[in-house]
Each structure stands twice: as C-alpha cells, then as structure tokens.
Amino acid sequence: MKKLVNKIEDVMHESLEGLVACHSDLLELDPEYRFVARKSRHPTKVALISGGGSGHEPLHAGFVGQGMLDAACPGQVFTSPTPDQMVAAAQRVGSQQGVLFIVKNYEGDKMNFAMGAEMCEVPVATVVTNDDVAVQDSTYTTGRRGIAGTLVVEKIVGAAAERGAGLTELAALGELVNASTRSMGVALTSCTVPAVGTPTFDLGETEIEMGVGIHGEPGRRRVALMSADAIVEELLDAIVTDLAPRPGRPLLLFVNGFGGTPQMELYLVFQSAQRSLHKRGLTVARSLVGSYVTSLDMAGCSITLTALDDQMMALWDAPVRTPALRWGV
Amino acid sequence: MKKLVNKIEDVMHESLEGLVACHSDLLELDPEYRFVARKSRHPTKVALISGGGSGHEPLHAGFVGQGMLDAACPGQVFTSPTPDQMVAAAQRVGSQQGVLFIVKNYEGDKMNFAMGAEMCEVPVATVVTNDDVAVQDSTYTTGRRGIAGTLVVEKIVGAAAERGAGLTELAALGELVNASTRSMGVALTSCTVPAVGTPTFDLGETEIEMGVGIHGEPGRRRVALMSADAIVEELLDAIVTDLAPRPGRPLLLFVNGFGGTPQMELYLVFQSAQRSLHKRGLTVARSLVGSYVTSLDMAGCSITLTALDDQMMALWDAPVRTPALRWGV
Numbered sequence: 001m002k003k004l005v006n007k008i009e010d011v012m013h014e015s016l017e018g019l020v021a022c023h024s025d026l027l028e029l030d031p032e033y034r035f036v037a038r039k040s041r042h043p044t045k046v047a048l049i050s051g052g053g054s055g056h057e058p059l060h061a062g063f064v065g066q067g068m069l070d071a072a073c074p075g076q077v078f079t080s081p082t083p084d085q086m087v088a089a090a091q092r093v094g095s096q097q098g099v100l101f102i103v104k105n106y107e108g109d110k111m112n113f114a115m116g117a118e119m120c121e122v123p124v125a126t127v128v129t130n131d132d133v134a135v136q137d138s139t140y141t142t143g144r145r146g147i148a149g150t151l152v153v154e155k156i157v158g159a160a161a162e163r164g165a166g167l168t169e170l171a172a173l174g175e176l177v178n179a180s181t182r183s184m185g186v187a188l189t190s191c192t193v194p195a196v197g198t199p200t201f202d203l204g205e206t207e208i209e210m211g212v213g214i215h216g217e218p219g220r221r222r223v224a225l226m227s228a229d230a231i232v233e234e235l236l237d238a239i240v241t242d243l244a245p246r247p248g249r250p251l252l253l254f255v256n257g258f259g260g261t262p263q264m265e266l267y268l269v270f271q272s273a274q275r276s277l278h279k280r281g282l283t284v285a286r287s288l289v290g291s292y293v294t295s296l297d298m299a300g301c302s303i304t305l306t307a308l309d310d311q312m313m314a315l316w317d318a319p320v321r322t323p324a325l326r327w328g329v
Numbered sequence: 330m331k332k333l334v335n336k337i338e339d340v341m342h343e344s345l346e347g348l349v350a351c352h353s354d355l356l357e358l359d360p361e362y363r364f365v366a367r368k369s370r371h372p373t374k375v376a377l378i379s380g381g382g383s384g385h386e387p388l389h390a391g392f393v394g395q396g397m398l399d400a401a402c403p404g405q406v407f408t409s410p411t412p413d414q415m416v417a418a419a420q421r422v423g424s425q426q427g428v429l430f431i432v433k434n435y436e437g438d439k440m441n442f443a444m445g446a447e448m449c450e451v452p453v454a455t456v457v458t459n460d461d462v463a464v465q466d467s468t469y470t471t472g473r474r475g476i477a478g479t480l481v482v483e484k485i486v487g488a489a490a491e492r493g494a495g496l497t498e499l500a501a502l503g504e505l506v507n508a509s510t511r512s513m514g515v516a517l518t519s520c521t522v523p524a525v526g527t528p529t530f531d532l533g534e535t536e537i538e539m540g541v542g543i544h545g546e547p548g549r550r551r552v553a554l555m556s557a558d559a560i561v562e563e564l565l566d567a568i569v570t571d572l573a574p575r576p577g578r579p580l581l582l583f584v585n586g587f588g589g590t591p592q593m594e595l596y597l598v599f600q601s602a603q604r605s606l607h608k609r610g611l612t613v614a615r616s617l618v619g620s621y622v623t624s625l626d627m628a629g630c631s632i633t634l635t636a637l638d639d640q641m642m643a644l645w646d647a648p649v650r651t652p653a654l655r656w657g658v
Contacts (some may be wrong), residue, residue, distance in 0.1 A: 002517040002518065002534075002535070002537065002554050002628065003517070003594055004517070004594040004597060004629075005556070005557050005594065005597060006557050006558050007603070011371070011593070014557075014597045014600050014601070015593045015596045015600070016596075017600045018595075018596030018597055018599040018600030018601075019596045019618075021599070021600060021616075022599055022616045022617075022618050028516040045572070055488065055593065056591040056592065057402070057591065057593045057596075058592055062592070064423075070431075076578045090546065111377065119517070140355055148436075188331040188333070191613065207330075217432075227334070227335045228333045228334050228335050228337050228343075231333065258592040260589045260591070260626065260628070261333065262384075262386065262588040262589070262623055262625050263391070263588070263620070263623065264340070264344045264383065264386045264416065264625070265332055265333040265334065267344045267347030267348045267351065268333060268334060268335075268340065268343045268344040269333050269347070269349055270347040270349030270351055271344070271350060272343070272347075273348045274333070274347070274350055278566065287350070287351045288351075289351050294591055294592065296593070297589065297590070297591050297628065299589070299626065300333075319421065326655055326656060327655060
C-alpha cells in the first residue's frame with residue numbers, strides 16, 4: 001500500500017486539520033475531532049448535520065458551509081461516527097428550530113444517528129438516503145445503500161434551510177429529493193483502507209464490478225471491462241427503469257468519481273450519459289461532474305439522476321459556499 | 330489498462346464534449362476541437378490563451394472563463410497542440426489589444442506556440458512557465474519544466490486581464506508570478522497513457538519517484554516510500570531553498586493531486602506542509618488543495634509555493650468563474 005500518510009491512526013485527524021486550515025474562512029474543527037462545523041451560522045435556522053465514515057471526501061465535511069450542511073461528524077475510515085459526536089455537533093450548531101440529520105443507509109450510521117437523536121435536547125428529524133439501485137441488501141445495509149445521491153439531498157435541503165424552512169418541511173423535502181434520486185456505480189479497481197493495507201476486494205486485470213458500493217461492497221455482477229458507452233448504458237438502464245421519470249421532467253445528471261479516476265474520464269462518461277439520456281427522450285437540465293462521494297483511491301464512477309421539479313431546481317441553483325461545492329456566491 | 334473510454338482515438342474529443350456540455354454557460358467548443366473558448370468575452374480585453382497536451386485536466390480547458398483564460402488549445406494526451414490551433418483560437422477570442430500565450434516549458438509546446446504567434450495577425454506576447462525545481466533538464470524539456478505553478482500564473486494574470494491591463498503589463502506580470510513560484514512533485518504510481526496501454530514507467534511496490542514530471546518524466550531520485558511528513562520535508566526543502574522567500578513574505582501554498590490521489594491524502598499533505606512552513610518561519614497567506622494539474626491516473630502530488638506581494642494577492646483573490654476554479658462570483 002502506497003499512500004501519503006503518517007501514522008495510520010492519525011490519518012483522519014491530520015486530514016481534517018488540513019481541510020479546516022485550508023478553509024478557515026468557512027469551517028471550524030471541534031478540538032476533539034467530533035465534528036466540523038460551519039463558522040458563520042444563522043442562530044434561528046434549522047441546523048443540518050450529516051456524517052459517516054471517512055474515506056468518502058469531500059463528503060461530508062467538504063459540504064459544510066453556506067447553503068448546505070451546518071456540521072459533519074466524521075468516523076474513522078469506513079466506520080460510523082458515534083452518537084456523542086452528533087450530540088456535540090447539535091449542541092454547537094443546533095437551534096430551537098431543531099436539527100435535521102441526513103444519514104446514508106448503513107446499519108451503523110442509522111443506529112448511531114438514532115441514538116444521537118434520542119440524546120439531543122432540541123427537536124431532531126432524520127432523512128435516510130438510499131439512492132443506490134444496484135442491490136437490495138448489501139454488506140452493511142438492509143435495503144438500498146445511500147451513495148452519491150446524498151450530495152443532492154444535502155444541497156437541495158441545505159438551500160431550503162438557508163431560506164428559513166422549518167424542520168417538518170425540510171424532512172419532507174429531504175424524503176422527496178431522496179425518492180426522486182437514483183444512482184449506480186462501477187469499480188475498475190478496489191480501494192485500500194489505510195488501516196488494512198491491502199485491497200478491500202480483488203478484481204482481475206480486465207474485470208469491473210457493476211453496482212459496487214462506496215466501501216467496495218459487491219454489486220450486481222462482475223464482468224469483463226467494457227467500453228464507457230456500454231458501462232453507461234448498463235448503469236442508466238438500471239437507474240432509469242427504477243426512477244421512471246416521465247418524459248419532459250427535467251433531470252439532474254451527476255457523474256461522480258470514486259477518487260482514483262481522472263477528470264478526463266469523468267467528462268467522457270458525462271458526455272456518453274447525456275447522449276444516452278437524449279436518445280431515451282429525457283432532458284438533462286442540470287449537471288455536475290467531479291469526485292464528490294469517493295471510496296478512497298477506488299477507480300470508477302457512479303451516475304446519479306434526480307428528477308427535478310421547479311422547487312428542487314431553484315434550490316439546486318441557490319447559492320452554495322462550501323470547500324467542495326461553490327456557486328452563486 | 331482499465332479506463333472509462335471508448336475508442337482510444339476519441340478520448341480527447343469525447344471528454345472535451347462532456348466538459349463543454351456540462352459547462353455550456355461558460356464554454357464553447359470549436360467544431361474541429363482546436364480550442365475551448367470562453368463564451369462571454371470582453372471585446373476590448375487582452376485575450377489569454379494557453380494549451381498543451383491533454384491528460385492534465387482540468388488544466389487548461391477547465392480554467393477557461395471569467396477572470397482566467399479566454400481559450401485553451403488541447404493536444405492529444407501528452408502531445409503538444411499544433412500552431413493552427415493557437416491561430417484559430419486567437420482569431421476567435423483575440424482583440425486588437427493583443428493575445429498573451431501562457432505556455433508550459435516543454436520543447437514541443439514552446440515551438441508550436443512560437444510558430445502560432447508568428448502566424449497571428451494580432452500582437453502576441455508569450456509567458457513560459459518553468460516552476461519545477463526538481464531537475465534542470467528533462468525528457469521533453471531544456472531547462473525547468475512548467476507544472477502546477479502554471480495555474481497560479483493563469484489565475485493572477487487572468488484577473489489582471491479582466492481588469493483591463495495591457496499586453497506588455499500582463500506579460501511582465503506573468504514573468505513576475507512565474508519567477509515567484511516554485512513546485513516539486515512526487516509519484517506513488519505511474520500514469521498510463523490510453524494510446525499506449527501500459528504504465529509510462531515502473532515503480533516498485535514500495536518505491537516513490539521524488540521530483541517526477543507531470544508526464545512521468547524522471548525526477549531527482551527514486552526512494553523507498555516515506556511518511557507524508559518526510560516527503561513534504563524533502564519537497565519543501567528543495568522549493569524553499571530555491572525560492573528563498575524572505576520571512577514575512579505572504580505565501581500561497583498549493584497542494585496539487587496528480588489524478589489518482591484521494592482528497593483525504595491531499596489535505597493531510599497540506600496540513601503537513603503548512604506546519605513545516607510555520608516551523609521555517611514562513612507564513613501561509615493563501616491556500617489551494619485539489620487535483621488541478623494532473624497526470625492522468627498517477628497517484629502522488631506536487632507542492633507549489635508562490636511568494637505573493639499585495640498586487641498578486643489581490644489578483645489571486647479576484648473573482649474567477651471557470652469549471653474548475655470558482656470564487657467571488
């Protein structure tokens with residue numbers, strides 16, 4: 001394993017310190033590393049808190065800032081944060097308007113955020129994301145996994161919170177965005193967890209894993225390497241069948257890199273996906289390309305589609321100022 | 330070789346189409362793929378044009394937009410663009426105020442941009458970047474290579490052009506920024522050029538290449554994997570010795586990923602570098618972390634330092650709106 005690290009046990013802390021030092025205008029770090037918080041907060045707005053295992057950067061700490069999250073609770077690599085982290089974050093950024101937890105559908109995350117919610121002194125609602133159409137159950141999940149679509153939920157709900165929406169309304173909006181969003185990914189290589197030091201799974205020189213999870217969990221099938229167009233067709237077939245957007249409904253197309261994939265390939269995949277959607281009579285109204293919800297150094301990508309309505313589109317377009325997403329401000 | 334591509338000969342075109350489709354508010358693509366141009370241009374401003382081989386994305390096309398480049402001319406992967414591309418780009422975006430070429434110091438690029446300059450009908454000046462302190466001459470270069478510091482030149486000079494500076498002034502500013510900037514990189518893995526299909530160089534399971542070039546050219550030495558802190562020390566020793574910034578001079582610290590390195594590691598390197606600079610009595614006033622000047626799928630990073638003055642700092646902070654860099658607008 002070759003990685004740019006010092007002691008394995010310091011990877012998460014040192015990386016968080018770098019993130020917050022680099023973006024000290026936007027972020028502050030809890031001295032015990034329990035959360036990364038937004039520096040300038042509205043005292044009366046509903047606070048959005050997310051979190052999960054590290055190794056998916058910039059998710060979630062890179063999405064803390066104006067128009068998105070108020071805090072993110074990082075666990076060790078691919079490990080859930082603990083309930084005391086959510087409680088500490090809620091104490092720091094929460095208001096009497098309440099706190100919304102946005103949680104990817106993994107057993108550990110769900111359980112720990114639920115325990116955290118019980119321990120909070122302010123009202124808490126929770127949205128669980130489960131946008132991955134690849135498989136029904138998986139290594140760490142009952143039901144569908146929450147993957148890159150989580151970014152879309154955090155962006156759209158974050159914009160609504162910034163505009164002053166209440167807790168119940170935000171929770172309903174989060175459910176709506178999640179229900180309007182589907183994703184599926186493909187791995188060309190495994191990732192390597194620093195503390196393990198060897199690849200999470202083995203993939204042959206000419207094999208790919210269709211439907212891989214963001215921790216290297218198994219997908220639908222392992223097949224021989226195909227062209228980008230053929231991969232995109234298979235991902236979109238699964239996503240579009242499941243989402244079933246009516247023709248004319250504006251779509252957000254989000255091509256997400258897993259960490260080890262160069263941008264040149266991601267834009268090539270975007271071009272292929274947009275062309276395929278056009279052939280299917282579907283309209284790409286908004287787009288995003290980049291490595292936003294990653295799996296350490298895994299090569300590969302996921303495609304996410306969200307069927308937008310006018311409100312979701314306006315909230316997607318609303319200003320956002322975070323380390324990883326920034327527009328309109 | 331596993332990559333998300335279709336036919337090898339279509340990689341550059343399909344990727345450029347994806348970039349421009351995703352950022353159609355900012356960019357337009359020449360139908361013959363000779364350049365990517367900024368969509369909304371000032372008719373009276375000096376036009377900034379850069380370019381070079383593909384495989385370094387987002388450099389250069391991802392830096393086309395408000396406050397940075399007016400056009401970028403892409404060559405095939407790691408291959409110089411041809412003079413007709415610069416001429417066509419200058420015809421599209423040039424004004425009577427002239428055109429500034431920003432060129433990384435590689436023989437092919439320099440020669441072709443020089444030929445392009447001779448063929449242009451508007452006044453042309455050229456800035457050649459050579460920020461890499463690793464080696465004096467290299468595979469494709471006489472003198473020092475131009476690497477990630479090129480971004481800093483494009484950003485600062487781009488902001489000055491946006492404010493209406495003239496061609497002579499911009500060329501002088503570009504020379505000043507380049508002279509104030511030093512970089513050095515390290516590779517943990519090789520890159521693989523799609524048309525070749527095998528790694529550009531061989532690196533053992535526990536070896537790294539200190540001072541690697543952005544096409545996989547040899548660096549200073551090949552050594553056993555070290556801690557991130559030790560790697561940072563060696564890179565900064567070389568950079569700081571060569572730049573010799575006086576204490577108190579504000580520095581821009583830019584940690585650049587080569588394409589296959591996860592963000593988690595880049596922020597860890599940033600934290601290490603900032604700490605080391607502080608110990609050296611030096612002050613980080615501005616910072617940037619991300620994969621901006623890449624080498625396809627190479628794992629590794631480079632560190633860039635620019636010794637800023639008040640003017641450079643104000644121009645660095647000025648609004649920029651491009652696919653890859655965006656702030657203040």
